[in-house]
Amino acid sequence: MSTLFPPPLLLTSTLTPLSYTFTLTHPSSPSPxxxxxxxxRLPPNLLHMDTMTIDRRLLKRLSLTGSVNSNNLGVMLGCVxxxxGYERGCSRVEFLAIDDSEFQHKRLVxxxxxxxxxxVRYVGDDVKDVPDRLVWGGRGMLMEGGTVELLEKWKRVWEKKDDEQEEV
Structure with missing residues (x-):
């Protein structure tokens, strides 16, 4: 079994009973x-995935693009x-594909x-969207999935990574 992320990447976490921050760093850079x-979210035991950022320029500068790509890195971090959430009883997950620009929004969705x-629905500028805007902080497509189903689907990233390392 391989390590969670390709060496020398380091995963750090800041956890509370109801929130998380996971950060992936490289020893040669002070930036994440x-x-x-x-x-x-209580109730209904829903995992609210608030932000996910990947510094593609740093990934390229560190010459890590051969060992990991930004899509797989995002999926791996998402699995964590x-x-x-699963360990805390969350059976569903919500994510907002933010609508800062039309091109990027379509790409995220x-x-x-x-x-x-x-x-699920578009969170826009209408009065009915005010509660969601307060929770999410912006406009975009609200998306959801089952925690277990997504873990099952996304685990292929690790299986593929393990197979590639065994061939080397």
């Missing part, structure tokens, strides 16, 4: 390579967050749909 934050999340 990737991070994700979220929290458990999903597992955190397509990406998360391909990874197994379903579109």
């Amino acid at each position: 390579l990737a991070s994700t934050t979220g929290f458990k 967050a999903l597992r955190w 397509r990406h998360w749909r391909r990874l197994g999340l379903k579109e």
Whole structure:
């Protein structure tokens, strides 16, 4: 079995009973390579995946693109967050594909749909969207999925990574 992330990447976490921050760093850079934050919403024991950022320029500068790509890095970090939620009884997960620009929004929706999340509704500027805007902090497509189903689907990233390392 391989390590969680390719060496020399280091995963650090800041955890509370209801929230998480996972950060991925590289020893040669003071800046985080990737991070994700979220929290458990009570009720209904829902995992709220709040942010996920990947510094693609840093990934390229560190010449890590051959050993890990930004999509797989995001899925791996997402799995860590999903597992955190699963261990705390979250059966569902919500994520907002933020709508800061039309091009990026369409890309995010397509990406998360391909990874197994379903579109719930668009959170916009209407009065009815105010509660969601307060929770999410922006406009975008609210997407959701089952925690176990997503973990099952996303585990292929590790299986593929393990197979590649065994061939070397």
